[in-house]
Amino acid sequence: MALIVQKYGGTSVGSIERIKAIAERIKFAKDQGHDVVVSVSAMGDSTNKLIALSRQVFSDKNMTQDCSREMDVLLSSGEQVSASLLAMSLQEIGIAACSLLGHQVSIQTDAKHRRARIDSIGTERLVETIKLGQVPIVAGFQGVTSKGDVTTLGRGGSDTTAVALAAALNADECQIYTDVDGIYTTDPRIEPGARKLDQITYEEMLELSSLGSQIMQTRAMEFANKCHIPIRVLSSFNSDFTTQGNGTLITNKYNDAEAPLVAGITFTRDESEINIRNLPDMPGMAYKILKPISEQDIEVDMIVQSATRDGHIDFSFTVHRENFAKALLSVEKTSLNFENTLINSNAHVVKLSVVGVGMRSHAGVATTIFEALANEGINIRMISTSEIKVSVLIDENLLDKGVRCLHKAFALNQKKET
Amino acid sequence: MALIVQKYGGTSVGSIERIKAIAERIKFAKDQGHDVVVSVSAMGDSTNKLIALSRQVFSDKNMTQDCSREMDVLLSSGEQVSASLLAMSLQEIGIAACSLLGHQVSIQTDAKHRRARIDSIGTERLVETIKLGQVPIVAGFQGVTSKGDVTTLGRGGSDTTAVALAAALNADECQIYTDVDGIYTTDPRIEPGARKLDQITYEEMLELSSLGSQIMQTRAMEFANKCHIPIRVLSSFNSDFTTQGNGTLITNKYNDAEAPLVAGITFTRDESEINIRNLPDMPGMAYKILKPISEQDIEVDMIVQSATRDGHIDFSFTVHRENFAKALLSVEKTSLNFENTLINSNAHVVKLSVVGVGMRSHAGVATTIFEALANEGINIRMISTSEIKVSVLIDENLLDKGVRCLHKAFALNQKKET
Numbered sequence: 022m023a024l025i026v027q028k029y030g031g032t033s034v035g036s037i038e039r040i041k042a043i044a045e046r047i048k049f050a051k052d053q054g055h056d057v058v059v060s061v062s063a064m065g066d067s068t069n070k071l072i073a074l075s076r077q078v079f080s081d082k083n084m085t086q087d088c089s090r091e092m093d094v095l096l097s098s099g100e101q102v103s104a105s106l107l108a109m110s111l112q113e114i115g116i117a118a119c120s121l122l123g124h125q126v127s128i129q130t131d132a133k134h135r136r137a138r139i140d141s142i143g144t145e146r147l148v149e150t151i152k153l154g155q156v157p158i159v160a161g162f163q164g165v166t167s168k169g170d171v172t173t174l175g176r177g178g179s180d181t182t183a184v185a186l187a188a189a190l191n192a193d194e195c196q197i198y199t200d201v202d203g204i205y206t207t208d209p210r211i212e213p214g215a216r217k218l219d220q221i222t223y224e225e226m227l228e229l230s231s232l233g234s235q236i237m238q239t240r241a242m243e244f245a246n247k248c249h250i251p252i253r254v255l256s257s258f259n260s261d262f263t264t265q266g267n268g269t270l271i272t273n274k275y276n277d278a279e280a281p282l283v284a285g286i287t288f289t290r291d292e293s294e295i296n297i298r299n300l301p302d303m304p305g306m307a308y309k310i311l312k313p314i315s316e317q318d319i320e321v322d323m324i325v326q327s328a329t330r331d332g333h334i335d336f337s338f339t340v341h342r343e344n345f346a347k348a349l350l351s352v353e354k355t356s357l358n359f360e361n362t363l364i365n366s367n368a369h370v371v372k373l374s375v376v377g378v379g380m381r382s383h384a385g386v387a388t389t390i391f392e393a394l395a396n397e398g399i400n401i402r403m404i405s406t407s408e409i410k411v412s413v414l415i416d417e418n419l420l421d422k423g424v425r426c427l428h429k430a431f432a433l434n435q436k437k438e439t
Numbered sequence: 440m441a442l443i444v445q446k447y448g449g450t451s452v453g454s455i456e457r458i459k460a461i462a463e464r465i466k467f468a469k470d471q472g473h474d475v476v477v478s479v480s481a482m483g484d485s486t487n488k489l490i491a492l493s494r495q496v497f498s499d500k501n502m503t504q505d506c507s508r509e510m511d512v513l514l515s516s517g518e519q520v521s522a523s524l525l526a527m528s529l530q531e532i533g534i535a536a537c538s539l540l541g542h543q544v545s546i547q548t549d550a551k552h553r554r555a556r557i558d559s560i561g562t563e564r565l566v567e568t569i570k571l572g573q574v575p576i577v578a579g580f581q582g583v584t585s586k587g588d589v590t591t592l593g594r595g596g597s598d599t600t601a602v603a604l605a606a607a608l609n610a611d612e613c614q615i616y617t618d619v620d621g622i623y624t625t626d627p628r629i630e631p632g633a634r635k636l637d638q639i640t641y642e643e644m645l646e647l648s649s650l651g652s653q654i655m656q657t658r659a660m661e662f663a664n665k666c667h668i669p670i671r672v673l674s675s676f677n678s679d680f681t682t683q684g685n686g687t688l689i690t691n692k693y694n695d696a697e698a699p700l701v702a703g704i705t706f707t708r709d710e711s712e713i714n715i716r717n718l719p720d721m722p723g724m725a726y727k728i729l730k731p732i733s734e735q736d737i738e739v740d741m742i743v744q745s746a747t748r749d750g751h752i753d754f755s756f757t758v759h760r761e762n763f764a765k766a767l768l769s770v771e772k773t774s775l776n777f778e779n780t781l782i783n784s785n786a787h788v789v790k791l792s793v794v795g796v797g798m799r800s801h802a803g804v805a806t807t808i809f810e811a812l813a814n815e816g817i818n819i820r821m822i823s824t825s826e827i828k829v830s831v832l833i834d835e836n837l838l839d840k841g842v843r844c845l846h847k848a849f850a851l852n853q854k855k856e857t
Contacts, residue, residue, distance in 0.1 A: 037495040071520070077455040078527045088530055094523035094538050098516040102489070105512035109496045112506055120512045124542050125587050146587075169543050169564075 028183030063099025089134035130164035177238030203269035446601030481517025507552035548582035595656030621687035
């Protein structure tokens, strides 16, 4: 018997049919003897509908007033609806349940509306509810300030609610139900041999951004990491409840003695690259180039600077494609201050990343990557590495080929013997 | 400068367009120098939509569980949406405003979900908000138990919220905005000469049920009567804001020295009549007839018993037409216990009522009614009287004729000289 926090996202509670299916799933866990605490998102696209309604209020598309306090009151109604409907659905099949809103739990946050952070979670009402044999259905995404005003936690805030509940209650596991049955070694739409991972670390999950961020909010991941809450990513669309122990378990280290070398291959589409050659090699050059770009709130991803050659350097970086034109203009302006510079750019590149905590202790990973790409005739435009990730920039029309050859090079379709 | 509580019903906040129109109306009152506190219903038919959603949860049409606690959580989300949207609309036109939910105000109720009664209203947050120059937009219909659970006040509960706010804040006036511009002497669809009343008493308003109940909930009226809160019924669809002092004022007595003899003519359609003749005149006869009827939860309206004649009496009563068959069957069963009884019934009758506090001190009202109806050849099937009301039962196809002749008999189309 364990204490489990289950979180159901918008698609998992998208209709009454779906809500009823979830009620059956919760019943199964209860019947297994577990104590269950549930956190829910708003039904399907109801949050977007509420946002659309609020947009009609404002004649100008840019809200002239800071309405974030009222937006929180408006948006939090969505989780209120799904929480009460789920509680009713449980009662209908004979499981005692009780919806709890942010102010009832109480989920205390700071007063930064629309992106509030949780300060504390009161466990009194939750524990009381569990002791009464009821399943607490907590409205996710919402909290309350010390003054009693409603706040919301930002996009994906229900994940944060679930992890915070698990931490406050010292739960055995926090299950994140979504529309996929776990984390894969890469996107199965590109590599049909992609394999679901049984386990992964928080670090790897954070680095596997393009695979992971759609499944779980980064902030919630960081929170879970800090509090050592085991997370399990599962599908709510799987009607075989006995698979509840499956999915992908996310923990701070592998249960097995040895971590796999590589956990997965991820990628970011829509990147763009800007390269400046023959810049004088002097202190502060990177700052001079990037300062006017960051001042426009443009996020720079990869940054590479070559070694000096004849007192000159080459400097390259990537930005999201939507900021390409602005960034290029900025670089062109800055380079007017220097003689003989040469600017190259490419708005059609993608970033491939190989992620794994195992590579910390193994040197050969980068070599394997370069060899695999070379064998396929894929040119590497830029390289950047971190402790548990190697990223390369390539032409966007080589994305699928690149993912497949790297997946094969690390034999990710085969489960490791443990 | 006055403190005014304004209540806007579902049709008044039925769309963003309507909410914006109301924001302009509130701005007008603020610009006149008044302090305004607002209570809102849910938008249009949103409450019915939420109810329909909850019905889908239950396989059986009769809910097998008592889900009233969760229904309150679900339904209260409707007023949360309209309150936040109205607050945003006010901010957009430069009026500081702040939505407040039941737990924020705080509107403390008992724990009878779906029909809770207000125990107390905290004024601290309201007064603080007003002092900050903000318009408090209170979500109507909802409250919170001492434990922090959400409750709702039953149909028309926003009226109760408004009156309770006015009482707690000792407001100068409670304005009920609706889709009609006041209380009329009778239904203008039947008598085009129907005149809007400038003033009426709580008692008269309560008796004018068919005219009044569509405009304001009975319980809210009784509350206002008890607390001496002046109520003004107004239209939110009138774009001339300078008419805010008009509508119909409802108070506990007339400002003028003398009350008008008759305030208005009201009627109830869909009545049915059952008459039993030759019942033995013995104690408990009325009880014997009506007990099995009330046991079926059928409400009996008019009850008339004739004087004894040869040791026998006639007994008549009315029920709503939908209960006619059940009530008739019950009476037929009961009458089997007595010899020679004769049952007559008519499922196509209506009740006409003449209402006015002035008739307390004037004897001639009933006479005028009977004379007017006789002149039109309208047969009276039953009569019942109270201190401020005379009701008669007539054939349903004579309804329009009856209303018009009574309206004329009391010269209600003409305003009294005062």
